[in-house]
Amino acid sequence: MMELLYEELAKKNGSQLFNIGKQIIIESIPNMQMELKEIFQQLAEDSSWVFENLTQKDTSYATHGFHKYPAKFIPQLAKRCIEENTNLNELVCDPFMGCGTTLIESLISGRKAVGVDINPVAYLISKVKTTSINPERLKKETDKVLSDLNLYSELKSKQKRLSKIEILPKIPNNDRIEYWFPDKKSREELGIILGRIEGIKDKDIRDFCLCAFSNILKNASIWLMKSIKPTRDFNKKIDSPTNLFSRQIKKMIRGNETYWNVLPTNIKNNLNSYLSIKKEDARKLPIEDNSVSLIVTSPPYVTSYEYADLHQLTALWLEYTCSVSEFREGFIGSVHKKEFDHDGIKSKLAKQEIEELSKKSKKEAEAVRNYFFEMQQCFEEMYRVLKQRGRACIVIGNTELRKVPILNAEVFVEIMLNLGFKMHKIVKRRIPSKVLPQTRDSKTGRFTAAGEADRLAYAHEYILIMEKL
Numbered sequence: 001m002m003e004l005l006y007e008e009l010a011k012k013n014g015s016q017l018f019n020i021g022k023q024i025i026i027e028s029i030p031n032m033q034m035e036l037k038e039i040f041q042q043l044a045e046d047s048s049w050v051f052e053n054l055t056q057k058d059t060s061y062a063t064h065g066f067h068k069y070p071a072k073f074i075p076q077l078a079k080r081c082i083e084e085n086t087n088l089n090e091l092v093c094d095p096f097m098g099c100g101t102t103l104i105e106s107l108i109s110g111r112k113a114v115g116v117d118i119n120p121v122a123y124l125i126s127k128v129k130t131t132s133i134n135p136e137r138l139k140k141e142t143d144k145v146l147s148d149l150n151l152y153s154e155l156k157s158k159q160k161r162l163s164k165i166e167i168l169p170k171i172p173n174n175d176r177i178e179y180w181f182p183d184k185k186s187r188e189e190l191g192i193i194l195g196r197i198e199g200i201k202d203k204d205i206r207d208f209c210l211c212a213f214s215n216i217l218k219n220a221s222i223w224l225m226k227s228i229k230p231t232r233d234f235n236k237k238i239d240s241p242t243n244l245f246s247r248q249i250k251k252m253i254r255g256n257e258t259y260w261n262v263l264p265t266n267i268k269n270n271l272n273s274y275l276s277i278k279k280e281d282a283r284k285l286p287i288e289d290n291s292v293s294l295i296v297t298s299p300p301y302v303t304s305y306e307y308a309d310l311h312q313l314t315a316l317w318l319e320y321t322c323s324v325s326e327f328r329e330g331f332i333g334s335v336h337k338k339e340f341d342h343d344g345i346k347s348k349l350a351k352q353e354i355e356e357l358s359k360k361s362k363k364e365a366e367a368v369r370n371y372f373f374e375m376q377q378c379f380e381e382m383y384r385v386l387k388q389r390g391r392a393c394i395v396i397g398n399t400e401l402r403k404v405p406i407l408n409a410e411v412f413v414e415i416m417l418n419l420g421f422k423m424h425k426i427v428k429r430r431i432p433s434k435v436l437p438q439t440r441d442s443k444t445g446r447f448t449a450a451g452e453a454d455r456l457a458y459a460h461e462y463i464l465i466m467e468k469l
């Protein structure tokens, strides 16, 4: 279907459409953005990419369920992209690795993987989820940690002397900790858990426990659950941090065992030659030119999830930052951007959307302009690191801001064509309703009725499969 459309379009515009190199396209075909809109409008949904029948157990198998992460994609989607577009031992890259879904699936499928994310919390989670630990060693070490913590809280509740166990509590000195954890007892208990984790000598096991600790923080605080905006819930019932931590560790132990069993032995024994992950910026990838066979990624959205805000509890406890505003720097898609000079977004459609939006909100229009410009810089980097004929699978949906359609997918394709990519295939997939974040109130981040929302996410998303010429 897609190829047909693509050929028709090429004929209409004089056969060379997608084979000509950089810059020429927009100049020679003034209506390209209209043609692209037409292509997208005519695209039929491909039901084979919906994965409707998968259960939560399926999508969180192995280490995938270790940590909540906003807008992660399902492993089955990444796996299919990888298997259809690469061979064994080829290098797969995710420049917005998030919690590592692409990396894990690449390794399980016998490919090499390289991942980058600006977010230190993403780095920690991805590192832990891609490192398989010998299950016996893991059980033995975490048993020691859990039994120390249980003994500690038992003795403490009986007011007994605690001298038998030496744990130095670790509570960072930051007002925001009290803001989110007003209960002194909970704060102290978390400090004891963190103090005990820091005493673990084995780095892989220490990181494993830090990841577990990070994932319980929202539950252990007064953070309003299911909200995408940091909001406090003073009526929340909170379980003891030690119980939460213990349950989390046990769940992760089971996930690690599955991962250990499915990871190819050569990769398990020599992970460093197969995997590289870095806390870096996707606009400046620490990757050699022409070295990557495939990119599988889902970029951040504009003014949607503020990753820095959403991960502030971990960032505060693990002292990645002492200020949330400082932590936001470098994140693409954030509304909290300092003004910067930029010009030359290679998409006429983007410019139209920005103009339309600026009539409703200057601030949001500026955020969208920054977003498309920064994404363009990322696509330039993707082009540089890809091998010739290497492909990029970009998973992206469109949105609406103040009733102005923001057609991310069409804009991305227009920019990428102008950078020298050719369109290989566009998949339109319906997002199963159970995971659809359709309408939100922008103040609280809570779900709301469609008519009241000032932001709307559509029920479909696209996989843009673009090829480097």
Ligand SMILES: C[S@@+](CC[C@H](N)C(=O)[O-])C[C@H]1O[C@@H](n2cnc3c(N)ncnc32)[C@H](O)[C@@H]1O
Pocket: 069, 070, 071, 072, 073, 074, 095, 096, 097, 098, 099, 100, 101, 102, 116, 117, 118, 119, 122, 280, 281, 282, 283, 297, 298, 299, 300, 301, 307, 330, 331, 332, 333
């Ligand atoms: C939609 S999420 C990716 C989720 C991922 N596919 C997964 O399954 O976990 C987008 C990611 O982009 C990251 N990000 C935002 N700005 C970035 C930048 N300048 N460089 C690299 N990563 C960035 C965010 O931290 C977030 O993890």
